[in-house]
Amino acid sequence: MTELGLLGPENTYHDMARQKFLPNVSHVLFHSFDDVFKALKEKRIKKALIAIKNNTSGLVGDNLERIKTSGHRILEQFELPIHLCLGSFKAANIESIKKIYSHPMAIKETKKFFVKYSHITFISSTSTVSAIHELKNNREKNSGVIASKEAIEANDLMLLSENIEDNSTNSTTFALVENA
Numbered sequence: 001m002t003e004l005g006l007l008g009p010e011n012t013y014h015d016m017a018r019q020k021f022l023p024n025v026s027h028v029l030f031h032s033f034d035d036v037f038k039a040l041k042e043k044r045i046k047k048a049l050i051a052i053k054n055n056t057s058g059l060v061g062d063n064l065e066r067i068k069t070s071g072h073r074i075l076e077q078f079e080l081p082i083h084l085c086l087g088s089f090k091a092a093n094i095e096s097i098k099k100i101y102s103h104p105m106a107i108k109e110t111k112k113f114f115v116k117y118s119h120i121t122f123i124s125s126t127s128t129v130s131a132i133h134e135l136k137n138n139r140e141k142n143s144g145v146i147a148s149k150e151a152i153e154a155n156d157l158m159l160l161s162e163n164i165e166d167n168s169t170n171s172t173t174f175a176l177v178e179n180a
């Protein structure tokens with residue numbers, strides 16, 4: 001059985017938390033929180049690393065509620081500073097961006113930054129890195145993503161703006177959860 005399951009693909013904030021706090025632990029990356037919870041319930045993974053709350057934007061979906069109602073045990077909690085960046089497929093300036101893909105938490109944590117760009121439509125993805133993949137697959141010129149600098153650079157996108165999080169102390173708490 002694999003030791004740990006978490007939200008992927010490679011270079012999500014979950015993956016960055018894993019690298020920082022649980023390096024050298026065998027792991028498998030899943031496409032959605034639903035898939036992580038399912039694998040934990042079916043005992044395909046021993047533990048899961050799941051984001052539960054952000055210090056300014058509050059709860060991460062219903063993850064904490066799901067952990068509690070499933071009777072899973074929280075073994076440890078880790079806090080990761082979250083710095084968000086704006087990336088695009090082609091060199092562009094922010095004024096030309098019409099559509100932005102990202103995970104709902106990343107969209108929430110940059111709301112103030114985008115207030116003056118009221119023409120932008122936001123589209124939810126299952127993770128910041130899935131958002132990058134959608135953008136790349138569609139080869140969309142006037143679209144952007146909100147993701148980490150690491151994920152934007154690893155996927156060869158243009159970095160348009162760094163540290164766009166509304167709160168400079170932005171951080172997320174990740175729970176290490178065991179199927180109990």
Ligand SMILES: O=C(O)C(=O)Cc1ccccc1
Pocket residue numbers: 007011012013014015051082103105106126127128129172
């Ligand atoms: O989409 C990701 O990269 C995640 O790991 C989920 C997430 C998104 C934004 C802040 C914290 C976690």
